[in-house]
Each structure stands twice: as C-alpha cells, then as structure tokens.
Amino acid sequence: MSFIRGKKVGGVIYYSEVENVRVNGKVVQKHIRYIGRDKDNPDHIPIEKVHFGYIATRLMQGDLSPSELFGMIEKIGSHVNRENLERIGLFYDFKKNSFSLSLYRKRLSGNQKDAEDVKKG
Structure with missing residues (x-):
C-alpha cells in the first residue's frame, strides 16, 4: 500500500508517493511518483x-x-x-x-x- 512521504531539503518540504517493499529480507522504500511541495495540490x-x-x-x-x-x-x-x-x-x-x-x-x-x-x- 502506498503513502505520501515528506522530505525536507534546504528548508522546503517535497512530497512523494512511496511504498515499502521487502527485498532480500530488508524493507526498502520504493518511489512511485513525485507530488510536489503541496500534497493537497x-x-x-x-x-x-x-x-x-x-x-x-x-x-x-x-x-x-x-x-x-x-x-x-x-x-x-x-x-x-x-x-x-x-x-x-x-x-x-x-x-x-x-x-x-x-x-x-x-x-x-x-x-x-x-x-x-x-x-x-
């Protein structure tokens, strides 16, 4: 199941849709798409x-x-x-x-x- 993640870079938060998947027994976050600086728009x-x-x-x-x-x-x-x-x-x-x-x-x-x-x- 995917979710929205915010990542702060240089004082600005950028949002992306990501999902967690298992690869070789470890949880890895897979990037699905970039959303932008406003998750609602x-x-x-x-x-x-x-x-x-x-x-x-x-x-x-x-x-x-x-x-x-x-x-x-x-x-x-x-x-x-x-x-x-x-x-x-x-x-x-x-x-x-x-x-x-x-x-x-x-x-x-x-x-x-x-x-x-x-x-x-």
Whole structure:
C-alpha cells in the first residue's frame, strides 16, 4: 500500500508517493511518483497514454481552452487548484515509460505569501 512521504531539503518540504517493499529480507522504500511541495495540490499528475496524446494534439492545434483542460484533468481523477497557475508541461519518462502533466505555479514573494496566509486564516 502506498503513502505520501515528506522530505525536507534546504528548508522546503517535497512530497512523494512511496511504498515499502521487502527485498532480500530488508524493507526498502520504493518511489512511485513525485507530488510536489503541496500534497493537497500536486505539481505532477500521472496520465494515460491516450489522454497524453489527446491533450498534446489539442494544445498544438490551439483549440483547447484552460477550462476544458481543467475539466479533462478532473475527469481523469485529479483535482487541480488553479490559483497562481502559470503554465503546464507534458512529460514522457523514457525509463519508466510513463506520461505526466506538470503544473507550474507563480512563485510568491514573502509579502504575498503572508497576505495569502491571512486570507486563509
């Protein structure tokens, strides 16, 4: 069974989905996928080959609106927080033979982060 693990690197926590497996009698943690810096709003969403091709084709043709794209992502089963979203990327991992959609968010300055924390709190 997989679970979400946080790893602190240089003061920033990065989240990944991992699972524990036994190899030669020892428990080893196997990395499944990178999630991002916010476990509730992932930066990387794994997608099927057919969805990857469809999204890529529609983007290249210029006939896929942001709202249509977000609707497709939610139908696939992932919720995307649209706040501060700047761009997306489609990726193919040769080693794992897997496809993913990466979300890039605008980096906020310290003052902007404080203002958002006040809004949330």
